[in-house]
Every structure is written in C-alpha cells, then in structure tokens.
Amino acid sequence: MATALQYTPVTREEVRTDLGRFLTLFTELEDRDGVMPMFSAAIDAEWHRLLDDPDAYGRFCDRHTGGARIGHRPLTGQGTVEWVPAYQERYGTLPPAWFADAAGTVDAAAYGAYLRTGTVVTGWDCSPIEGGDDTDTDDDGAAPRPSVRR
Structure with a gap:
C-alpha cells in the first residue's frame, strides 16, 4: 500500500x-x-x-509590480484556475505553498493531484484588483480548500 506524501509546513x-x-x-x-x-x-x-502595513505593502509592490498598487477584493467563484499555465510558463510548477492552509500545512492530496494533471480546479474567495485604494481586508484570509481534477 502506498503512503501519502507528507510536506513540511511552508515558510513565510x-x-x-x-x-x-x-x-x-x-x-x-x-x-x-x-x-x-x-x-x-x-x-x-x-x-x-502585508495589507495591514501600507508602507510595507507599498515596498512589496515596488519590488514586484513596478510600483503598481494592487488592491484586494472579495470574489467568490469555483472552477479551473485559468492563470496556472501562465505561471508555469514563467516560473515552473506551482510550489506547495499554493496548496497550504493559512497555518502553512500543505494538502498533500490536492498538491499531488495537481502534479499529476497540471490543472487546478477549486473555489476561491478573492482576487487582486488594479488600484491599491480598493483593498478589502475584512475577510478572514481563509480560502476554500483546493481540489484538482484527477
């Protein structure tokens, strides 16, 4: 009988x-x-x-978005995460952090299924939005558990 892969918690x-x-x-x-x-x-x-510290978030955006302030907005949905192929083309395989809960524990089954298929089908509750003035930090930061097409 095969044992499930275990991952160490992801770091900040x-x-x-x-x-x-x-x-x-x-x-x-x-x-x-x-x-x-x-x-x-x-x-x-x-x-x-990061959003709770506007100065730190501004510096983070300077490093990663060329200074564009990216907001955060609630957006509930479910389906295939369409941006994954673009990520893979630029950076390679999604790392375990994408399949971790807020405490950093990796869902090994979901990550393993992604590694087999290259596709992520899941739910989500937020999205970036252009313009840093449109940030919403009222939700608890918890996203639905990822699932992947098997």
Missing part, C-alpha cells in the same frame, strides 16, 4: 515569494478580464498581513 518566505510572483503575473496578464482568483489560504493570509 516561501509564501511571500509566491505572493510576489502572483502579483507580478497579475500586472502582466492581458487576457484575465480583471479577475485572477487567489486560491491559496497561506498566500492570501500573507497578503492580508
């Missing part, structure tokens, strides 16, 4: 790296209809921490 540094990549991709993708679902609870929780 890993999560911030991928938040930066996500926001960079948001500024570069033309064909996204203003929507780019954030499905990782770990990465979204770090995004909220």
